[in-house]
Every structure is written in C-alpha cells, then in structure tokens.
Amino acid sequence: MPAQSKDDGGWKKFMWNSETREVLGRTGGSWAKILLFYVIFYGFLAGIFIGTIQALLLTLSNYKPTWQDRIAPPGLTHTPRSDKSELSFSVNDVETYLKYTKSMREFLEAYNEETQRDQMKFEDCGDQPQEYKHRGDLESDIGARKACRFQRTFLGPCSGIEDKEFGFSEGKPCLIVKLNRIVNFKPKPPLTNESIPEEAQHKIQRNVIPIYCHNKREEDEGKLGEVKYYGIGGGFPLQYYPYYGKLLHPQYLQPLVAVQFVNLTMNYELRIECKVFGENIHYSDKDRYQGRFDIKMTINNY
Known part of the structure; x- marks a missing residue:
C-alpha cells in the first residue's frame, strides 16, 4: 500500500486543524464574523428592495390602472x-x-x-x-x-x-x-x-x-x-x-x-x-x- 503523501496530510490539516481548531484556515469566531457580515449586508439590500416596492405600491391605485392615460379609448x-x-x-x-x-x-x-x-x-x-x-x-x-x-x-x-x-x-x-x-x-x-x-x-x-x-x-x-x-x-x-x-x-x-x-x-x-x-x-x-x-x-x- 503506498505511503500517504505530505500533500494529502497538508490538505486534511487545512480542512480541519485539530491543534488550532481551524476549519479551512479560519477559527469558528472568524467564520462567525464573516457570516454576520454577509447577513447584515444582504439583509440591508433586501430591506432597501422591500422598502422601494412598498413605496411604489403606495403610489398605485387598487381600482384604476396607473398608465391608463396611454390607452387610446375606446x-x-x-x-x-x-x-x-x-x-x-x-x-x-x-x-x-x-x-x-x-x-x-x-x-x-x-x-x-x-x-x-x-x-x-x-x-x-x-x-x-x-x-x-x-x-x-x-x-x-x-x-x-x-x-x-x-x-x-x-x-x-x-x-x-x-x-x-x-x-x-x-x-x-x-x-x-x-x-x-x-x-x-x-x-x-x-x-x-x-x-x-x-x-x-x-x-x-x-x-x-x-x-x-x-x-x-x-x-x-x-x-x-x-x-x-x-x-x-x-x-x-x-x-x-x-x-x-x-x-x-x-x-x-x-x-x-x-x-x-x-x-x-x-x-x-x-x-x-x-x-x-x-x-x-x-x-x-x-x-x-x-x-x-x-x-x-x-x-x-x-
């Protein structure tokens, strides 16, 4: 059976380092900060999008088409x-x-x-x-x-x-x-x-x-x-x-x-x-x- 290469050992250590308790080269705290950043960032973008849609809906009538003036009646x-x-x-x-x-x-x-x-x-x-x-x-x-x-x-x-x-x-x-x-x-x-x-x-x-x-x-x-x-x-x-x-x-x-x-x-x-x-x-x-x-x-x- 061939001996395990050093590269294989380095890759496994990169995936999980039991000594430093790192995953993919980062500690759990570091990953938590990255996750929190993206949650806040994309949550902020979603909030802007939802707010824009809500503001637009406030300008629309439930009963009359907004662009009806473009219709050539009848x-x-x-x-x-x-x-x-x-x-x-x-x-x-x-x-x-x-x-x-x-x-x-x-x-x-x-x-x-x-x-x-x-x-x-x-x-x-x-x-x-x-x-x-x-x-x-x-x-x-x-x-x-x-x-x-x-x-x-x-x-x-x-x-x-x-x-x-x-x-x-x-x-x-x-x-x-x-x-x-x-x-x-x-x-x-x-x-x-x-x-x-x-x-x-x-x-x-x-x-x-x-x-x-x-x-x-x-x-x-x-x-x-x-x-x-x-x-x-x-x-x-x-x-x-x-x-x-x-x-x-x-x-x-x-x-x-x-x-x-x-x-x-x-x-x-x-x-x-x-x-x-x-x-x-x-x-x-x-x-x-x-x-x-x-x-x-x-x-x-x-």
Whole structure:
C-alpha cells in the first residue's frame, strides 16, 4: 500500500486543524464574523428592495390602472367575430351561419333577465338616454357599486328572444356592437356636427354616443340598403358610464347596440364600416378597432 503523501496530510490539516481548531484556515469566531457580515449586508439590500416596492405600491391605485392615460379609448367591437373580419353565409344553408348565431347567443347570456334580478347588484336606469350615473369616486369607501340593467328586449328583433337566428335565415343579419370597457372613462357626445358625415348627422341626440354604418368603398354606393339600429337611443347611452373596474363593478354590463342590415345586395362582397362619434373618441390607421371597425359581408341566396 503506498505511503500517504505530505500533500494529502497538508490538505486534511487545512480542512480541519485539530491543534488550532481551524476549519479551512479560519477559527469558528472568524467564520462567525464573516457570516454576520454577509447577513447584515444582504439583509440591508433586501430591506432597501422591500422598502422601494412598498413605496411604489403606495403610489398605485387598487381600482384604476396607473398608465391608463396611454390607452387610446375606446375600442369598438362586434359579435359575431370572424376570421379576417369576414362574414359569409347562405340563407338557404343553416350550417353556413350556425357558428355566427351560436356565438351571439352565448354572448347575450350575460344579459338574460334572470342574471340581473339581484337588487343589491343591479338597478333600473331607464329605457331612454340619460346623464352619466355617478356612483362616487374610485378611491372612496363605498365599496362595490350597482350596475345598470340592460334588457335584451332593448335590441328589438336582434335580441335573439323571438328570432333565434338573429335575421341570418332571412338574409337580414344583425351585429351586436359594444364599446370596450375602460375604467372611469366617460365618452362624450359630439358637441357639433362638424366631425360627423352629413348623412349621419341625424343620429345626434342628447346623452347618446351615436353609431353609424356605411359602405366603405365608393363603388358599393347603393348596395348597402337600409340599416337599422336597436338599443337605448340607437347608440350608447351615458347612464352606463363610468365603469368602475372589476373590483368595484364586477357585475357591470356595458350597453349594446344591435345593427341590422335589412336589404343588403345578395351574392356580392360588401365592405361595411361602422363608427362611433364623440368629443373624446378618436381613430387610428394602426388600430382598425379604435372607435370603428369594418367588416366584409357576403350573403348568398343559392
């Protein structure tokens, strides 16, 4: 058996020196001082980090996003949604529009009468346009706020109550349109007619954000036919605003507008644009859903 080398003995002595009672060349007291230094040092850094986070949290609201001013309000969306914003179907084939009507029924389930019966959560706000419904400040101690009821009957023949096919089976399809939710946002109706096309100026009325749909392309002039609007005032009434957020307004239902195209040209691809008008509603070429949307619609009767 080979003799143990001096190096092996020196290494073992470095690891544990029984004479000086040192570990790795240091006494227990020395190691204790090093450990205490690092505990204090990293504890100090952790304290600074935690204090910074706490100071930041004190500047944040529990109810309103801090950087909401960077949002360009509001988005205008519709149901049913479709790939590439195209709706194409045949009035003679239920399978071609079944997915559209199914998504509309599912969307409107939240607006069923039985879901809005709780008197502690909902209140009647009238069936005519009114002023904003102010329910206190976001940071007040009022707690959860009541929401205005929105009855599906406001949507007329597009409610899905009597006509389960929302007009698709007759070639008179409906779209359910909404303004996206933004905490504490109050849409302002247009003050003058200057920003509204002449053909849409009849839509202006008090306490309503008007919506208007028209043919997107000039060559489609006359092919859109009559468009009907159903809802409170045929637009978005102000009494449903502002929205107080998920914590304070968990049962909130935004107002809806049903747009029905009752005389579209058949067997023709028609591009339609719908826009809302207001003093604080803007549009962007980069976001086709900011304050407006456009959709391609083709109705076949073969």
